[in-house]
Amino acid sequence: xxxxxxxxxxxxxxxxxxxxxxxxxxxxxxxxxxxxxxxxxxxxxxxxxxxxxxxxxxxxxxxxxxxxxxxxxxxxxxxxxxxxxxxxxxxxxxxxxxxxxxxxxxxxx
Amino acid sequence: xxxxxxxxxxxxxxxxxxxxxxxxxxxxxxxxxxxxxxxxxxxxxxxxxxxxxxxxxxxxxxxxxxxxxxxxxxxxxxxxxxxxxxxxxxxxxxxxxxxxxxxxxxxxxxxxx
Numbered sequence: 001x002x003x004x005x006x007x008x009x010x011x012x013x014x015x016x017x018x019x020x021x022x023x024x025x026x027x028x029x030x031x032x033x034x035x036x037x038x039x040x041x042x043x044x045x046x047x048x049x050x051x052x053x054x055x056x057x058x059x060x061x062x063x064x065x066x067x068x069x070x071x072x073x074x075x076x077x078x079x080x081x082x083x084x085x086x087x088x089x090x091x092x093x094x095x096x097x098x099x100x101x102x103x104x105x106x107x108x109x
Numbered sequence: 110x111x112x113x114x115x116x117x118x119x120x121x122x123x124x125x126x127x128x129x130x131x132x133x134x135x136x137x138x139x140x141x142x143x144x145x146x147x148x149x150x151x152x153x154x155x156x157x158x159x160x161x162x163x164x165x166x167x168x169x170x171x172x173x174x175x176x177x178x179x180x181x182x183x184x185x186x187x188x189x190x191x192x193x194x195x196x197x198x199x200x201x202x203x204x205x206x207x208x209x210x211x212x213x214x215x216x217x218x219x220x221x222x
Contacts, residue, residue, distance in 0.1 A: 042213040045211065087152065089152075095157075095206045096154060099144075099151050099152040101149070
C-alpha cells in the first residue's frame with residue numbers, strides 16, 4: 001500500500017529552527033509537495049521537490065532524497081504565525097496525490 | 110487573478126438527502142481534484158478531473174460522484190447523506206495535473222444532522 005508518515009505534533013520556540021520529517025512509500029514518484037494549513041483555512045503551497053537536494057525559499061527550505069523515500073521541511077527564525085499544520089504529499093505514478101496526516105506545529109514564545 | 114472558488118461555504122443537510130458542491134478553478138487551470146478532510150484524518154482523495162475526464166478516483170463509495178464541465182468548473186455530488194459525511198470538502202486546481210503545485214479553494218463545510 002501507499003503510505004506517508006510524518007510526526008503528529010511538534011513544539012518549537014519563537015526564533016528557533018525546526019525540521020519536520022516526512023517518509024513515504026508510494027507506487028512511483030512524480031514529485032513531493034509541502035503545504036501549510038492554518039486552522040479552519042485551506043492548505044497553501046510551500047514547496048515542490050522533484051529532484052534530490054535542498055530547495056531554499058526564504059525562511060523555508062525543503063529537502064528530498066528519493067533513494068531513501070525521505071523529505072524534510074526546515075523552518076528558520078520561527079514566528080508565532082508559523083503555528084499551523086504542515087502537510088507532506090507525494091504525487092504517484094498515476095499523478096494522484098497521496099497525503100500524510102499532517103504535522104501540527106506549535107510555536108511557544 | 111481570481112483564486113479557486115468553492116460554493117457554498119457552509120451547508121447543513123439531513124441524513125438521506127443529497128448535496129451538490131461547486132468548484133471554479135483558477136482561469137487556465139484544467140485539472141480539478143476533490144478532497145475530504147476530517148479532524149485527524151488528513152486529506153482523503155476523492156477524484157481528479159482533467160479536460161472533463163475523470164483521471165483518478167479514491168476509495169469512496171459510489172454515493173460520491175463528480176463531473177467537470179468544458180469551462181473546467183467542477184461539481185461534486187453526494188447522495189443519500191450519512192452522518193459520517195460531515196467534513197470539509199476541498200477542491201484544488203492546477204494547470205496540468207499538479208505541475209508547479211495545486212491551489213486550494215477555501216472549502217465547503219458540510220454538516221449532516
